């Protein structure tokens with residue numbers, strides 16, 4: 452098979468039945484959510500909404516039933532994700548746990564960790580954040596300096612994590628840090644830990660985004676004690692574990708639907724009789740989204756089949772970020788917001804929000820240059 456094959460996923464009639472249920476749910480639950488709030492897409496944080504989603508059985512859908520999951524397949528889960536994002540639902544409280552922390556615990560965790568965390572994740576009661584990046588370590592994750600040193604009964608952690616989304620409002624972090632290893636062994640000697648963010652020795656400080664919003668944080672560990680049973684998976688094998696999360700992290704519909712609310716508002720503002728130029732521009736954006744959706748669903752099918760489509764996921768994320776960033780650039784050229792009308796005022800507010808967020812689309816989850824390096828390597832070009 453060629454390195455970059457994207458086979459269509461198997462048909463899933465159950466997923467299409469589910470789609471109607473999810474649409475009805477979000478229409479009722481989000482009837483009064485305004486467009487700017489919808490534009491937050493998967494950054495919108497609302498624990499009460501997450502619990503309602505959990506009550507529908509739509510968090511931890513693919514976890515086994517014995518751990519509180521619902522035994523659904525990846526394509527059924529995909530339908531829930533895309534309908535939530537298309538509607539601008541505030542999903543970020545449970546997003547990371549559902550997308551990657553839960554699956555990592557399922558794959559690498561002890562029986563005790565599975566029983567402890569997975570049912571709570573599926574009930575929408577336990578939210579996670581990702582503790583990877585550091586002040587001097589982003590793209591080059593292997594250079595992390597936060598260190599966990601063995602002490603009686605566990606480990607003592609010192610170091611600083613940065614850009615940690617929602618660390619101030621979630622319960623648990625999966626911390627990636629150094630546990631041993633010589634400096635020349637960059638990938639060895641790293642490990643992952645399940646960290647209760649209420650543990651003594653952890654300080655969470657806000658970092659404000661361009662929009663003025665508080666989404667991410669600096670998280671400082673000062674002599675923070677972690678018990679032995681908080682190690683996730685194998686000690687010193689953190690690099691292999693963390694890289695296996697990346698296909699989950701990079702391939703979903705959140706990697707191309709971040710500007711979707713703006714596209715909806717653009718269509719409203721253009722009205723039923725757009726100019727030919729506007730119709731062509733909209734058609735092009737929609738065609739790109741449809742192509743991305745096919746690629747992304749294909750990756751969901753590969754994940755379902757137990758493959759590790761990290762290369763395909765990098766491609767989805769890179770192409771997706773291009774389209775997400777292109778939508779506000781094109782949209783702003785198509786609508787005159789002066790003099791304002793009710794439609795153009797709403798469009799302008801969503802445009803403003805999306806423009807302020809767009810630079811982050813090609814940074815979070817892996818920058819453009821890094822993804823292209825992975826794709827080039829996967830294709831044997833470097």
Ligand SMILES: Cc1cc2nc3c(=O)[nH]c(=O)nc-3n(C[C@H](O)[C@H](O)[C@H](O)COP(=O)(O)OP(=O)(O)OC[C@H]3O[C@@H](n4cnc5c(N)ncnc54)[C@H](O)[C@@H]3O)c2cc1C
Nearest residue numbers: 581582583584588589590614615616811814815816818820
């Ligand atoms: C909205 C948002 C949310 C985030 N949430 C989290 C989170 O929850 N948890 C977490 O751990 N991290 C999070 N991050 C951090 C994110 O993963 C990093 O920003 C990203 O990995 C890049 O690291 P950096 O910012 O240190 O940039 P750097 O790695 O310093 O890169 C700066 C620039 O140099 C380029 N560059 C770097 N190395 C190379 C190279 N070898 N070849 C060519 N070009 C290169 C990069 O592409 C980039 O353009 C978040 C970031 C954003 C924007």
